[in-house]
Amino acid sequence: MRYIFNFPDIGEGLDEGTILEWYVKKGQSVKVGDSLVKMETDKVVADIPSPRDGVIAATFGKVGETIHVGNALVEIEIEGISGEAAQELVKETQAQMEAVEEEGAGVVGTLEVAGNNAFMPASNEGDFIKSEQVTSTTISHINKKALATPVARAMAKEMDVDINNVQGTGPGGRVMKEDIIKFKQQQSYITPKTVSDKKNDLSELIEIEKMTQIRKTIAKNMIQSKHNAAHMTVFDDVEVSELIHLRTKFKEKYASEGVKLNYLPFIIKATALALKKYKLLNSEMDMENGNIIYKKYYNIGIAVDTEDGLLVPVIKDVDKKSIKQLAIEIAEISEKARTRSIKLEDMKDGTFTITSFGSIGGKYAVPVINYPQAGILGIGRIFESPIVKNGQIVVGNTLPLSLSVDHRIVDGGEVTRFLNEIMNYLEEPVAMVME
């Protein structure tokens, strides 16, 4: 049978790595633990060992290519396994927790389980380390980290057991899953019922699912933004009949050239022009050194709703690009985001973000700033509404806007002027090309 081995999280918490060197090629026999490929993440070079004996049926990716965690790395033909045994192996693989054979945990379990269960806790990046925190206890903790199989580690986490307190009976003193079970049983004689015990009673009422790396990153970024920025949001409506007219006029022409024209390129362009005028909105605050950093480049992030969660690819140097160029780039980068073929470089260096939820149906929102940027513009759904034009009530087309800013950086007056500038461009889009 064929066994597909996916690139595991090597424990650094990053979601991609670059292939530095292949140690194997198609047709080559491998044993459990043989190095398959040398991968590099930001700071780590890692030899990735084979999880199975077999023959390499395919390798995925060339040297220099980036592979995302969870994507296929190699396909291994496992000799001598067929029928029921193969089915069993497939089941094992699907239930990754159970796929780990503790006997071979030194290599097999290490990587397979690491993919979903061995993410490290959020880093303590930037934490100030005080002398008094560094006690002999800390040192002793460093030296007493338990050796354990991945299954045991995951089980300990699930059962709320501190694995460092468990005496291991496996090879080299490794903590095995039986050790965890025994430890838990002993504990239950002396420990009153806890919340985690009750959780087991509720297993039919709730479902627990491991968070994806994307979800963890979103959570971390959102909390970072809410903790560090002073959020303020203003709302306004802009009449966009002229914009609709302009888009309709060019839509078919663009389509004949394979370019889908929606409203986003116009909004991005209008925002970039306004950012050039109101430079605080294109800055970030450097509290550490007491500076405001103004950016003289205009890279707009676009929040893209994907099946895996929110991604924010960045369109670079927006001010230098035409509406058509922007339309092409938006389509390309959004597709990359949705298919998860996007690279980290495509999501870096944004100076301002636009989130467009109108296509789904919302009008207004309070967008969370993509920290450390100064602002984020939310675009709602265009709707028909009565407006006064030349003293007459007529049907207008209204685009709702929601602008969140970091009030530490920019005040209400400037924010309103910035939003007015965007609205002016959208109300009279020809002004964009007259700049």
Place this chain on the structure above:
Amino acid sequence: MNILQSYNLPDNSLFDGQGQEILVWKPDKTYIILGQRDSIDDAVEIENAKQENAIIMQRPSGGHSVVLTPKTVIVSMISREHDLTAIKSFFHDCNMKIIIALQKQNVEGLSIQGISDIVLNGRKIVGSSMYKGKDFLFFHAVVNLAENPNYIAQFLKHPKTEPEYRKNRKHEEFITSLNEQGYTIDVEKLKRDIE
């Protein structure tokens, strides 16, 4: 001589041993050590390297290029006992050993930023990287005791990727030395405290 040489610095010897070992050592001359992802063209100001007779090598671990000089000290650790999936915690444990040793010499205000940098007053004083082999984790870090950041900066181009806290700062603005920050480090004591 500025061609890329194979890595043969003292911590190479750790690969031959067993168990957990630590080596604290000082370079005898100026070396430019490329990370696995870097090439000389991408990372090194080659004319300056030639002028200073700096030796260029490529280490087995990740990360970008660094400069080692006799005014820096290198802390290298290898573990065959640590949980091989716990790379972050190994980075943390190794860095904590360095931080504890520096704090014993009254260095205050240290923090860990980026993936594994040790930072003082917003500037980097220790950079590190790791190599995860089949059955071991290998860590090495360069601690800038007293090297002038301008001397280091002349050899290195701006890296293609950087931690968020660097904020596009030039090498000479981003890195600092303990000496520049007002600390004189007793290397023998540092070595004893770490090893």
